Amino acid sequence: MKLASEFSVPAPAEKVFSLFFDPDTMRGCIPGCEELVREDEKNYRGRLVNEIAHVRFSAGFSAAIQSISDEESGKEVTALLKGEDRRLGSSIKIDARLAVRPDADESSVIAYEMDMALWGKLGRLGEPIIRRRSREVELEFAKSLAAACGVPVEPAQPARAGAPAGPAASAAAPAAASPPVPKAVVAAALVAVLALLAAVLRRGR
Amino acid sequence: MRRHPPTSGTVTSGERDATQPQVRDQAEPSLSNATNRVDSGEAGQITLTVNGVTHHVDVADDTLLLDALREAVGVTSVREGCGVGACGACTVLTGGTSVSSCLALALRYDGAEITTAEGLDENDDVVSSFVECGAAQCGYCIPGFVLMSAELLAENPRPSEQDITDHLEGNICRCGTYPEIRRAVAVAAERRSPK
Amino acid sequence: MREIEQSWVGGSRPRFDTAGRVRGMIAHVGDQAVGAAAHVAVHRATQPHARIEAVHVDEALAMPGVYGVVTGADLYKQLGDRLLTGPAFADQPALAHEKVRYVGEPVAAVLAADLATARAATDAIWVDYEDLPPVYDLADALAGTAYVHDELRPSSVFGDLKHLRGVRDTNVNYTYNLRTGDAEAARDAGAHTVTGEFWAPPTHHVPIELPCTIAWVDSGRLEMLTTTQTPSYVRQTIADLLDLPLSRVRVTTRPLGGSFGAKMYDRLEPLAAALAWTAGRRVRVTATREEAFLLTTRHGAAVSSSLTADAEGNLVSSVADVRYDTGAYADVGPRITAKSGMVAPGPYRIANARVLSRCVYTNKPSAGPFRGFGVPQVTWSHESLIDELAHELGEDPYAFRRRHLLREGDEAPMGTRMHSADFVGCLDAVANAIGWFDPLDRGTGRIRRGRGVAVGVKAVLTPTIANAVLQLNQDNSATLLISTVDMGQGSDTIMAQIAADVLRMDSRRIHVVRADTDATPYDTITAGSRSTYHTGNAVRRVAEAMRDKLIGLAAERFGVPAEEVSLTPDGPRAGSHEVTVAELVHGHFGARGATLTTEANYTSSWTPYDKETGRSDKVTEHWFAGAVGARIAVDTATGRVRIEHLAVAGDVGRAINPTLVEQQLSGAAIMGIGHALFDQLVLDQGQLINGTLLDYQLPSIRDLPDQLTPIVVESPHDDGPFGAKGVGETGILGVAPAIANAVRDAVGVRLTRLPLTPESITMALEENQ
The missing domain is CATH 3.90.1170.50 (Aldehyde oxidase/xanthine dehydrogenase, a/b hammerhead)
Known part of the structure; x- marks a missing residue:
């Protein structure tokens, strides 16, 4: 299933980026993210733990960065995410594309687009439930991020689910030759995707 | 009409997964299809009066009424078709009211008077009209239709065609016996309360 | 009619143990103590x-x-x-x-x-x-970059698949080709061609x-x-x-x-x-x-096809590319691919036909047999195309079909002749039933009415084998041993009727034994609408053997030649000689409760189709012919279809039990309504997401048409038992296209993808504006 949306964070792009460097902030923004390890430049491994309705679950996941583009006009990352919850007999695979671009009035826009395969018990939940839940989590994450920026403002209305992500995503140039490692963007990509993963897994019970 | 949701009680429906019937420990199970569950919740004994006969049944706190009826009482006209209350094959009447026994926890029915299709007399208006109208092909789902029809006629002795549709739409007959079923209910109504 | 005759062939005696079914007293496998x-x-x-x-x-x-x-x-x-x-x-x-x-x-x-x-x-x-x-779908599978199986592994069941053993680097496990005339050339030369990309989704039984x-x-x-x-x-x-x-x-x-x-x-x-x-x-x-x-599931099928008429409006070419998505395991998909591919041109006189029919592996739950055996998916395409061609030519869709339908003795595009396949009779019957020839109130405002018809053709599974053993009990009751499985179609009832008719006894005194391979003899399968004809013939023969045995015993007892003895409901008779069956058997064995036993076989034969042309002079033992007529109303605001009248006709040769035949026709039609309007398995990247009955919609009593008319057409088969053929699938073949054709008639849009959901209809209406 394809999910796409974008949301605005009421802080300048530079401030958002700097927060992405702070693991504590990020951990606070991702529901249930207990562990996030960078294995090498392109591979991350982590674990989401949560307890819903007295059922504790623990889902391992990996993230492999596929491409990076870091331009003044916008930054974009594509990543392949895989997760598995053994107790729930479910696997997830996400091809994700995430873009960040500066917006007017000292704010920035995070846009994501993902093709998500969800297999096993969670996959049977059906698309409407997952769309609704992902939207809830997106708002939650945007709120946390805004709070972390010290600007408690309601996030902008996301684009219609299923629509292509913002212009930044489609207009982004391919990865430049040996770009500097844009940790901020990598983290942002992970955050958005992990938030979704967590959302989906939480809904499992 | 959808069958009535199971009665409320101390156990909330969210606490168990209805797709995983969990039955434990009957002394002499008739089918022993899912008995002697090793790791189960606390047991209790309930009394079910099924088709006029009283049964004392040991159940766990998550035993479904469907499984208690099939495995401990031995009535096999009550059937699992979907496990989610969507097909009506597991319908029973408790005190004359239809219930999807695949969603109902047995503990909540302690002391209940339950009627299944076996319990209806062969000369019962509904049973005899279903037979005469040929309202059964494989017949698997028909006991559920019979009970829903009995409930309908008890509430509404002269149902219109629309009333019949409204009351039976939650039951599925995959053989497609609906025309004969609709006719049978009309015949039963006429038989029970002639114009 | 005497009551006993009501229990014979042609009588609508009640189904075996109706009372037990109604009260839930028939025990199924899951009810057995283990x-x-x-x-x-x-x-x-x-x-x-x-x-x-x-x-x-x-x-x-x-x-x-x-x-x-x-x-x-x-x-x-x-x-x-x-x-x-x-x-x-x-x-x-x-x-x-x-x-x-x-x-x-x-x-x-x-x-x-x-x-x-x-x-x-x-x-x-x-x-x-x-x-x-x-490999998520047909497109992935045919792209040829990933393979579900490393190599093909044909089973030993079908000798004609041997050549596929060990074939690698393909997801196509079977290909059927039909080449009659030069269909591409005839298409290119033809005056009028309609084409379509059709899709029938996977569904579940x-x-x-x-x-x-x-x-x-x-x-x-x-x-x-x-x-x-x-x-x-x-x-x-x-x-x-x-x-x-x-x-x-x-x-x-x-x-x-x-x-x-x-x-x-x-x-x-x-x-x-x-x-x-x-x-x-x-x-x-x-x-x-x-x-x-x-x-298991029903095959999702994609059909890219065309139908061509010449300047005089005669059909000259049919071309179809059929892809059956068989999922991860072939099951009987290769058989479906051939049997359905060969009727993809439809039941019409067409000189040039080309069909490429492929069975394709994907990473999905396996697809197998489903009432209709793949034929509803190709009926969806050929009955939509011929309807559209009639519209293009400005002809009446009923009359256009009728003009081209195969008649008795005609050779179908795959080379086999028609017998006992009254397409015209079926089409006429449904057209009359839904008032095709009467003026139609087409409606104004948002509600618009239309009418549609469709015809279907299917070959019976051939060759197959049926056996029967009959034990006549000394008290003139009987026990019939066959391996046909009663699953609601009523085989336990009609097999008893066939035997009883031969033996002039009450069919309710014949018990049909549930299949038990230790006792009941080999029978290929209970499927493909084959039992009435095949097992029915074995039962007719086993009863005839028993009749001959009784007559022989009676002739001996009476001291007369066997030709002078006749069997009556009261027992064998020869002039003034009379004896009851009970006395006769008791006299023969000197014991109460003794049994007489006979056995019989019926095997059908075929000529395997040519590998290159797909043609055969006898590809099947017999044909099923059916037609459906629909009168519907479309709410143009919501896209909802209301079926005002659905008529479904099937040529059954001879109805052994007319009531049960009507139930098979109407039951199949109701299942077909689901396939037409809402039934489908939804998969997202290999994951089934509507696999519960909360999510998967099935026809309920609310989906009944305002009027549903099953019509039994009888064009007796020379070799059928009492002229009979099966009927289990006939009624479902044309339901979806008849409804879609009625939608076309009502609101002018041609939908090529099933099901015809309200959204798909409103979207088509918007595009049409």
Whole structure:
């Protein structure tokens, strides 16, 4: 299933980026993210733990960065995410594309687009439930991020689910030759995707 | 009409997964299809009066009424078709009211008077009209239709065609016996309360 | 008519044990006591296509009440390649071995003291997978970059598939070609051509009875009680799987709570047999509704096709490219591909026809037989095309079809002649029923009315074998042993009617024994609408043999030649000589309760189709002919279709029991309404997302048309029992196109993808503006 949306964070792009460097902030923004390890430049491994309705679950996941583009006009990352919850007999695979671009009035826009395969018990939940839940989590994450920026403002209305992500995503140039490692963007990509993963897994019970 | 949701009680429906019937420990199970569950919740004994006969049944706190009826009482006209209350094959009447026994926890029915299709007399208006109208092909789902029809006629002795549709739409007959079923209910109504 | 005659051929006697069905007193497989048994639950794959690196079972094994956990590797160690079974290709393991090929494939089986424990333990199993590139749909499969199977493995069942053994680097497991005349040239030269890209989605049978298999070992024999339409097939499969002589395998059944193709070939049985045999204990395997959705499905099918008429409006060319999505395992898909591909041009006189029909593997739950055996999917295309061509030519769609329909003796495009296939009679009957020739109030404002018709043709499964054994009891009752399975179609009733008619006895005194391969003789399968004709012929013959035996005994007793003896409902008669059957048999044996036994066989034959041209002068024993007429109203604001009148006609040769025939026609039509308007399995990247009855919509009493008219057309078959043929599938063939054609008539839009949801209709209306 394809999910796409974008949301605005009421802080300048530079401030958002700097927060992405702070693991504590990020951990606070991702529901249930207990562990996030960078294995090498392109591979991350982590674990989401949560307890819903007295059922504790623990889902391992990996993230492999596929491409990076870091331009003044916008930054974009594509990543392949895989997760598995053994107790729930479910696997997830996400091809994700995430873009960040500066917006007017000292704010920035995070846009994501993902093709998500969800297999096993969670996959049977059906698309409407997952769309609704992902939207809830997106708002939650945007709120946390805004709070972390010290600007408690309601996030902008996301684009219609299923629509292509913002212009930044489609207009982004391919990865430049040996770009500097844009940790901020990598983290942002992970955050958005992990938030979704967590959302989906939480809904499992 | 959808069958009535199971009665409320101390156990909330969210606490168990209805797709995983969990039955434990009957002394002499008739089918022993899912008995002697090793790791189960606390047991209790309930009394079910099924088709006029009283049964004392040991159940766990998550035993479904469907499984208690099939495995401990031995009535096999009550059937699992979907496990989610969507097909009506597991319908029973408790005190004359239809219930999807695949969603109902047995503990909540302690002391209940339950009627299944076996319990209806062969000369019962509904049973005899279903037979005469040929309202059964494989017949698997028909006991559920019979009970829903009995409930309908008890509430509404002269149902219109629309009333019949409204009351039976939650039951599925995959053989497609609906025309004969609709006719049978009309015949039963006429038989029970002639114009 | 005397009451006894009502119980013979042509009488609408009530179905066997209607009273028992109505009160739920007929015991099904799941109702049988099993005693102490291991209850089985299955751990299922969470990947569409992956290599199994490790299966972790220790945690599950440690759970109290768990007897054992078995993996595909465990079974392979004991059974080797025999683990792989299937009716056309030996490609499906009872538990995944080395690879998983669809989400939900069984990977490991837990045997436990009770079902709840077994199911809980499956959650404690986990599997390490190495991803393989998934083949999600027909487009992926035909792109030829990833393969569901490394090589093709045709089974030994069908000799004509031998040449496919070992073929690699393809997802196409079978191709059927029809080449009659030069269809492409005729199309290019033709004056009027219509084309379409048609899609019929995968659907599910959803018989309300869930599948269940109980298997055990007794005296070194594997015995089982199972929900199957194919006991003789299952016996052979289990014998092959366990390398046992047929005499050491016993398959028994009970009446089925519906099936429609869901409970045949390899379902729960190979797993149950393998577990019982290797564990040496009784096992009970059942499926939840969610699991039943994964056991088999109806093929989703894409058809790219064209139909061409010359300047005079005569059909000159039919071209079709048919792709059946058979999922991860071929099942009987290759057979469906051929049998349905050959009727893709429809029941019309067309000199030039070209069909390419392919059976394609994907990483989805396997697709197998479903009422209609692939034919509804091609009927969807040919009946939409011919309707559109009639519109293009400005002709009446009914009259245009009628002009081109095959008549008695005509050769169909695949080379076989028509007999006992009254397409014209069926079409006329439904057109008359829905008032085709009367003025139609087409409606104003948002409600618009329209009418549509469709015709269907299907070949009966050929060649097949039927056997019957009859025991006449001394008290003039009888026991009929056949392996036909009654699943609601009424075979236990009509087989008794056939035998009773021959023997001039009350059919209610004949009991039909439930299939038990230790007792009832071989019968190919109960499927493909073949039983009335094939098993019915075996039953007619076995009864004739019994009649001859009785007449012989009576002739001896009377001291007259056998030709002078006739059998009457009161017993044999010859002039003034008379005796009852009870006295006759008692006199013969000198004992009460003795039995006379006869046996008979009926086998149909065919000429295999040519590999290059797909043609055969006898591709089938006989044909099914059906037609559907629909009068509907479309709410143009919501896109909702209301069926005001649906008429469904089938040529059944001769109705053995007219009431049961009408129920088969109307029941099939109601199932067809679901396929037309809402029924479909929704998969997202290999994951089935509507596999519960909360999500999967089935026709309810609310979906009944305002008027539903089943019409029995009788054009007797020369070789049918009393002229009869089957009827189980005839009614479903044309339902979806008849409704779509009526939508076309009502609002002017042609929809080519099923189902015709309100959204698809409103979208088409918007595009049309």
